[in-house]
Amino acid sequence: MLRAAVCASTTSDVMPNNDPAFETCVIGSALREIEQPKRRILDAVQQHSFDDSDIFALQLALEEALTNAVKHGNCCDPKKSVTIQYSVNNKRAVIVVRDEGAGFEPGEVPDPTHPDRLPVPNGRGIMLLRAYMDEIEYRDSGRELYMVKLRRQVDG
Amino acid sequence: MTEQRNSHITVQDKNGVKIIEFSDRKILEELSITEIGDELSQIVSNTKGVRLLVSFKGVEHLSSAALGMLIKLNKQVSEVKGKLKLSDISPQIYEVFKITRLNKLFDIKETADAALGSF
Numbered sequence: 001m002l003r004a005a006v007c008a009s010t011t012s013d014v015m016p017n018n019d020p021a022f023e024t025c026v027i028g029s030a031l032r033e034i035e036q037p038k039r040r041i042l043d044a045v046q047q048h049s050f051d052d053s054d055i056f057a058l059q060l061a062l063e064e065a066l067t068n069a070v071k072h073g074n075c076c077d078p079k080k081s082v083t084i085q086y087s088v089n090n091k092r093a094v095i096v097v098r099d100e101g102a103g104f105e106p107g108e109v110p111d112p113t114h115p116d117r118l119p120v121p122n123g124r125g126i127m128l129l130r131a132y133m134d135e136i137e138y139r140d141s142g143r144e145l146y147m148v149k150l151r152r153q154v155d156g
Numbered sequence: 157m158t159e160q161r162n163s164h165i166t167v168q169d170k171n172g173v174k175i176i177e178f179s180d181r182k183i184l185e186e187l188s189i190t191e192i193g194d195e196l197s198q199i200v201s202n203t204k205g206v207r208l209l210v211s212f213k214g215v216e217h218l219s220s221a222a223l224g225m226l227i228k229l230n231k232q233v234s235e236v237k238g239k240l241k242l243s244d245i246s247p248q249i250y251e252v253f254k255i256t257r258l259n260k261l262f263d264i265k266e267t268a269d270a271a272l273g274s275f
Binding site for chain 1: 182184185186187216217219220221223224225227228230231248252255256257258260261
């Protein structure tokens with residue numbers, strides 16, 4: 001059954017940057033469903049004048065985070081959902097991605113930049129998240145990914 | 157020079173080198189990447205000693221899945237004793253190759269002409 005992404009605005013004190021309002025999207029565990037929440041977050045970021053390099057970073061990080069949640073977290077199980085919560089303002093974008101999988105230990109993912117691992121086709125997603133986001137944290141045994149991108153401010 | 161148009165890539169033949177360009181600005185979606193990988197795999201597996209140039213002209217975004225596809229392609233090319241080069245990579249995308257150290261795995265040239273001259 002194809003389930004459309006469901007996105008809504010809510011208020012809560014859950015988001016740690018103290019923004020009272022954030023958006024929530026819930027998608028099924030199919031890769032084609034990650035496009036809508038990605039698009040919504042990137043639109044919000046563009047509306048808040050994040051620059052090209054921030055947008056590049058977020059585009060990449062969102063692709064990696066959402067793909068990981070669908071593929072590795074939920075194993076593309078149609079009975080499982082991925083929940084994306086985000087809050088964007090002129091200072092930062094905060095994004096939380098949550099899957100319903102078994103969890104994992106991020107520290108056990110091997111370093112993909114090791115010479116022996118360069119020819120391995122996968123295993124780079126988390127590394128790219130760490131490189132391109134200003135803050136990332138895995139919570140709840142790896143089922144929840146919290147990440148922050150600070151808006152680059154150019155001193156005038 | 158002959159040109160074929162496939163759904164995600166175009167293939168040109170120039171001086172015995174197959175030049176691949178991407179039709180999309182973003183190489184992000186897994187399904188597209190799998191299809192691109194399959195198309196390139198077919199080209200390579202039929203051509204012993206293939207000389208392949210993948211140009212990133214116009215590409216603005218790529219994901220780790222795209223990097224994985226290129227790594228598999230690199231392996232397939234070496235299995236047929238061919239050569240693979242990449243070119244026209246934007247500074248932002250080159251940064252992804254540097255961060256992942258894949259700039260050490262691939263033979264990357266600044267332009268297609270530079271790559272063609274180095275086969």
